[in-house]
Amino acid sequence: xxxxxxxxxxxxxxxxxxxxxxxxxxxxxxxxxxxxxxxxxxxxxxxxxxxxxxxxxxxxxxxxxxxxxxxxxxxxxxxxxxxxxxxxxxxxxxxxxxxxxxxxxxxxxxxxxxxxxxxxxxxxxxxxxxxxxxxxxxxxxxxxxxxxxxxxxxxxxxxxxxxxxxxxxxxxxxxxxxxxxxxxxxxxxxxxxxxxxxxxxxxxxxxxxxxxxxxxxxxxxxxxxxxxxxxxxxxxxxxxxxxxxxxxxxxxxxxxxxxxxxxxxx
Numbered sequence: 634x635x636x637x638x639x640x641x642x643x644x645x646x647x648x649x650x651x652x653x654x655x656x657x658x659x660x661x662x663x664x665x666x667x668x669x670x671x672x673x674x675x676x677x678x679x680x681x682x683x684x685x686x687x688x689x690x691x692x693x694x695x696x697x698x699x700x701x702x703x704x705x706x707x708x709x710x711x712x713x714x715x716x717x718x719x720x721x722x723x724x725x726x727x728x729x730x731x732x733x734x735x736x737x738x739x740x741x742x743x744x745x746x747x748x749x750x751x752x753x754x755x756x757x758x759x760x761x762x763x764x765x766x767x768x769x770x771x772x773x774x775x776x777x778x779x780x781x782x783x784x785x786x787x788x789x790x791x792x793x794x795x796x797x798x799x800x801x802x803x804x805x806x807x808x809x810x811x812x813x814x815x816x817x818x819x820x821x822x823x824x825x826x827x828x829x830x831x832x833x834x835x836x837x838x839x840x841x842x843x844x845x846x847x848x849x850x851x852x853x854x855x856x857x858x859x860x861x862x863x864x865x866x867x868x869x870x871x872x873x874x875x876x877x878x879x880x881x882x883x884x885x886x887x888x889x890x891x892x893x894x895x896x897x898x899x
Contacts, residue, residue: 642695658728664690
């Protein structure tokens with residue numbers, strides 16, 4: 634059942650009351666429904682918290698200028714309200730930036746994390762490209778670059794075979810307030826800078842997953858993240874693009890579940 638926290642976060646919580654807590658954090662322009670195929674597979678053994686970021690889904694607009702710190706504080710407020718002392722955070726794309734910021738800001742509240750298809754330090758040409766996309770969104774709203782975004786996110790075969798799901802995803806993105814979406818896209822574009830060689834260092838158990846053909850969260854980026862988090866592990870999913878967690882959810886679920894069993898228990 635959907636609840637609304639005092640800080641305006643729409644969330645759902647499920648699973649055994651006394652189990653370790655796992656939090657799912659979605660990406661830019663999406664909402665907590667992106668995890669619909671994942672949550673039930675974890676909720677039989679973990680306490681699962683799934684919520685919408687500020688300005689997304691059913692959550693309130695951002696209380697100020699969007700930033701990684703603001704989103705980190707949103708999660709902290711939600712954990713405090715639900716009396717959750719420690720958790721593991723599964724973050725996709727922008728969510729994988731937020732959980733790194735959370736690890737730096739509130740490391741004592743974190744047990745482990747998984748960083749899925751999340752960007753890191755870009756070369757100058759790639760950085761210029763993402764900055765231009767953010768500017769295009771500011772000028773034309775979420776729909777300005779949506780066709781190209783869908784093509785980057787999903788493989789052609791998935792787009793062709795799943796038109797209803799693609800329509801759903803397009804609806805999620807287009808439902809975003811244009812100004813808020815543009816500002817959040819700037820967080821995605823510029824926020825990686827504060828995550829490079831993180832200070833304080835991130836020392837929590839960390840699993841990093843990306844897909845072979847993810848042009849925005851490349852294999853090299855994932856390797857760079859791993860080089861800056863001691864003891865972290867990297868998995869590369871063959872063939873898929875940015876939204877591999879949708880095209881092959883079983884792969885992601887199995888990899889994350891096995892990792893959590895090793896480092897957190899059940």
